[in-house]
Amino acid sequence: MTDAAKLSIGGKDFDYPVLTGTIGPDVVDIRKMYGQTSAFTYDPGFTSTASCQSTLTYIDGDEGVLLHRGYAIGELAEQSSFMEVAYLLLNGELPTKEELAGFSTTITRHTMVHEQLAAFFRGFRRDAHPMAIMCGVVGALSAFYHDSTDIHDPVQRTIASHRLIAKIPTIAAMAYKYSVGQPFLYPDNSLSYTGNFLRMTFGVPAEPYEVNPVVEKAMDRIFILHADHEQNASTSTVRLAGSSGANPFACIAAGIACLWGPAHGGANEAALNMLREIGTPDRIPEFIARAKDKNDPFRLMGFGHRVYKNYDPRATVMQKTVREVFDSLKVSDPVFETALRLEEIALNDPYFVEKKLFPNVDFYSGIILSAIGFPTEMFTVLFALARTVGWVAQWNEMITDPDQKIGRPRQLYTGPAQRPYVGLDQR
Numbered sequence: 001m002t003d004a005a006k007l008s009i010g011g012k013d014f015d016y017p018v019l020t021g022t023i024g025p026d027v028v029d030i031r032k033m034y035g036q037t038s039a040f041t042y043d044p045g046f047t048s049t050a051s052c053q054s055t056l057t058y059i060d061g062d063e064g065v066l067l068h069r070g071y072a073i074g075e076l077a078e079q080s081s082f083m084e085v086a087y088l089l090l091n092g093e094l095p096t097k098e099e100l101a102g103f104s105t106t107i108t109r110h111t112m113v114h115e116q117l118a119a120f121f122r123g124f125r126r127d128a129h130p131m132a133i134m135c136g137v138v139g140a141l142s143a144f145y146h147d148s149t150d151i152h153d154p155v156q157r158t159i160a161s162h163r164l165i166a167k168i169p170t171i172a173a174m175a176y177k178y179s180v181g182q183p184f185l186y187p188d189n190s191l192s193y194t195g196n197f198l199r200m201t202f203g204v205p206a207e208p209y210e211v212n213p214v215v216e217k218a219m220d221r222i223f224i225l226h227a228d229h230e231q232n233a234s235t236s237t238v239r240l241a242g243s244s245g246a247n248p249f250a251c252i253a254a255g256i257a258c259l260w261g262p263a264h265g266g267a268n269e270a271a272l273n274m275l276r277e278i279g280t281p282d283r284i285p286e287f288i289a290r291a292k293d294k295n296d297p298f299r300l301m302g303f304g305h306r307v308y309k310n311y312d313p314r315a316t317v318m319q320k321t322v323r324e325v326f327d328s329l330k331v332s333d334p335v336f337e338t339a340l341r342l343e344e345i346a347l348n349d350p351y352f353v354e355k356k357l358f359p360n361v362d363f364y365s366g367i368i369l370s371a372i373g374f375p376t377e378m379f380t381v382l383f384a385l386a387r388t389v390g391w392v393a394q395w396n397e398m399i400t401d402p403d404q405k406i407g408r409p410r411q412l413y414t415g416p417a418q419r420p421y422v423g424l425d426q427r
């Protein structure tokens with residue numbers, strides 16, 4: 001590409017530098033544009049805007065490629081562990097054996113939550129959506145851990161990061177336990193990160209809980225697949241919240257709130273609900289027709305992506321994992337057949353082909369999570385649990401970025417121009 005981009009506006013020409021990353025599209029550096037031209041750029045939804053530089057995650061949406069620190073998601077999902085990926089995202093390199101052991105121990109040490117936090121849960125209705133609880137409780141962490149909220153202190157930033165990654169499974173499991181009326185379980189640090197989460201969720205104090213290694217592996221893989229995804233809506237929310245200097249617990253709570261929406265993390269819950277509503281493959285054409293109807297707000301949930309215009313590489317791993325979990329648990333779910341058939345029909349339908357709509361990570365994840373025993377309301381919580389690692393890594397990167405400024409987009413104002421106030425008796 002050229003090393004400068006030219007802009008003609010108001011009869012004047014301006015040159016803007018073109019920046020090149022390691023891979024991926026070049027970006028036009030327009031930081032000086034407003035000062036020079038008095039014009040803004042207009043890009044609702046940031047479809048053409050790079051909001052930051054980042055070394056964490058790379059996506060090639062046309063090719064269906066997702067890399068964390070250069071490593072392909074398929075290889076990480078097959079060969080790595082969630083703790084390893086967390087270390088990689090936070091530190092930039094895969095850990096040595098010693099580094100991984102040290103990191104796992106550190107995370108393990110932070111898995112308990114302040115005892116007073118259990119009382120905080122009691123303020124919620126038992127039928128509260130667990131994502132509502134997550135928003136509230138994670139936000140409340142800043143009220144419990146004052147000693148790690150100074151964002152200018154690198155040691156406090158590290159402690160807050162470790163606390164968030166370690167405590168989020170405990171809080172997620174507590175949100176579940178609260179909804180089913182069972183007692184909270186304390187963490188068992190002899191278990192893996194994922195095994196411990198499964199026990200805190202499905203175990204009861206009255207009897208021992210055995211972690212099923214296949215379920216543990218599948219869950220760990222699901223966590224890897226959700227660990228980070230570049231500058232998506234919730235990550236951008238975390239960065240934007242953090243750009244004002246807000247503490248990390250508040251920033252991650254903001255990310256959880258954004259993730260909840262059905263266009264983002266809420267899609268896994270919506271996708272399984274949709275598949276169950278479709279029920280049997282013979283009803284698929286009816287739903288495909290609705291998805292294509294411009295007058296119907298219905299969309300095929302778990303389909304389409306802002307960045308992927310090809311098969312989401314995470315969906316490939318997810319589909320394979322469904323089979324493994326079904327085989328191991330000796331269960332099946334007719335919804336899987338419906339999902340496979342729906343995928344096949346949609347991928348051969350001109351509407352979906354032309355718009356490049358493929359299954360995304362959420363299309364198959366709900367089927368596995370349901371087989372493991374999670375109710376649909378917990379699906380987005382599990383996404384939040386795994387994505388906390390990515391949010392924390394992105395937040396740390398932002399804080400140490402010398403180009404970082406408070407995020408403050410501008411607008412194209414289309415309201416009334418200035419006009420005189422009209423007194424109440426004259427209106």
Ligand code: CMC
Binds near residue numbers: 301303304305
């Ligand atoms: N079903 C039917 N039509 C769709 C779908 C869908 N799932 N997704 C996009 N389209 C159509 C849309 O109507 C539009 O058509 P037209 O150009 O005629 O107006 C076109 O495709 C482009 O859609 P868009 O909404 O402009 O694209 P976007 O990049 O703004 O939205 C998306 C991306 C993920 C929000 C959208 O594809 C969607 O709503 N999918 C369903 C929800 C979902 O599965 N979300 C999970 C995303 S992956 C996990 C995550 O990142 O959280």
